[in-house]
Amino acid sequence: MALRSKPVFIAWAMKDVAFLPSYLPSYLDDLWLADFPNAEVLRLPDAGRYLQEDAHETILKFLRQ
Amino acid sequence: MPSAREFRRLALGRTTPLKAPTWASAPGQPAIRAPQVHALRNAVSQRRAVGRPPGPAGGADLRPRVPGRALRRGCLPRARAFARRPVQAAAGLDRRRRDRLQARVLRRLLDAATLPRPASSRAGIGHRQLYLWRHFIPPLTGAGFRVIVPDHLAFGRSDKPDDPALYRIPRHAARTEQLLESLNLREATVVPPGRLEPASSCSRERSRPGPTARSAVSSPASTAASWHFVRSRSSSRGR
Numbered sequence: 001m002a003l004r005s006k007p008v009f010i011a012w013a014m015k016d017v018a019f020l021p022s023y024l025p026s027y028l029d030d031l032w033l034a035d036f037p038n039a040e041v042l043r044l045p046d047a048g049r050y051l052q053e054d055a056h057e058t059i060l061k062f063l064r065q
Numbered sequence: 066m067p068s069a070r071e072f073r074r075l076a077l078g079r080t081t082p083l084k085a086p087t088w089a090s091a092p093g094q095p096a097i098r099a100p101q102v103h104a105l106r107n108a109v110s111q112r113r114a115v116g117r118p119p120g121p122a123g124g125a126d127l128r129p130r131v132p133g134r135a136l137r138r139g140c141l142p143r144a145r146a147f148a149r150r151p152v153q154a155a156a157g158l159d160r161r162r163r164d165r166l167q168a169r170v171l172r173r174l175l176d177a178a179t180l181p182r183p184a185s186s187r188a189g190i191g192h193r194q195l196y197l198w199r200h201f202i203p204p205l206t207g208a209g210f211r212v213i214v215p216d217h218l219a220f221g222r223s224d225k226p227d228d229p230a231l232y233r234i235p236r237h238a239a240r241t242e243q244l245l246e247s248l249n250l251r252e253a254t255v256v257p258p259g260r261l262e263p264a265s266s267c268s269r270e271r272s273r274p275g276p277t278a279r280s281a282v283s284s285p286a287s288t289a290a291s292w293h294f295v296r297s298r299s300s301s302r303g304r
Contacts (some may be wrong), residue, residue, distance in 0.1 A: 056200035063201070063256065064208055 008032075008039040009062050013047035013054070201256075215244055 010032055014021050033039060042062065047054035198214060205212050218224060218231060218240070230236065 050197060052197040052200065060201060060204055063205065063254065 008036040011042045013051040015048040
């Protein structure tokens, strides 16, 4: 898949009330990292469901790179 | 019947002139403006929000009650037909008409997105998705990026057709592909908040690799459904 060669950045909010940190193995490891092993994963310990609100400065740093 | 602009002014009591939306902008980049489309969308949105009895389930009845002038002229049916089957719909058209129709469809998919707005200015329209990105757009445009925020079908003030097939991921992906292609983007970074762009990016890369330079995924759990779909499609095609 051609997309695999592209850089991928994943941001995960650890305080998301819907997708709990316990979901990480099933979603992040088994799904995303299985297809994109070189993806850059950023776990946001203080971000909630609306991570665009809670961690926009952190995410912006990665988007600017 | 009042025009869309007059309808909005009468319904909301606005006296200040309305500004045409800007969908894409950056320093040195021309803005995309379409006052006609904006007026059309305003008319549809306001007729949804004002003067509409509640639906049978207690929610708002989203079907347009009184079609506006542009709707009566057949603009919306043609645009919808193009959105459903862009290749077939464009087959019998000359290049100029096809480009105009495609631009109309794409503009309907976009939303005024480049300027941060207070929540109150969106009250009654309920465009939360765009509001979430208000912290991202000004810094990125200030850093020289061209920021485009698509307003997908049923989001914000976009159309909300009743046909469920229009909301399927391949349709969303096709429309996003049209957007990328029409804007001739070669170094796009896709930042999906929802469940659409992974499928779009992958579909795009399969057909014509290159334009998507990188992807950033937020809330990846919510995009998992679309990614499962992409994986299944890819594996069934032997990729």
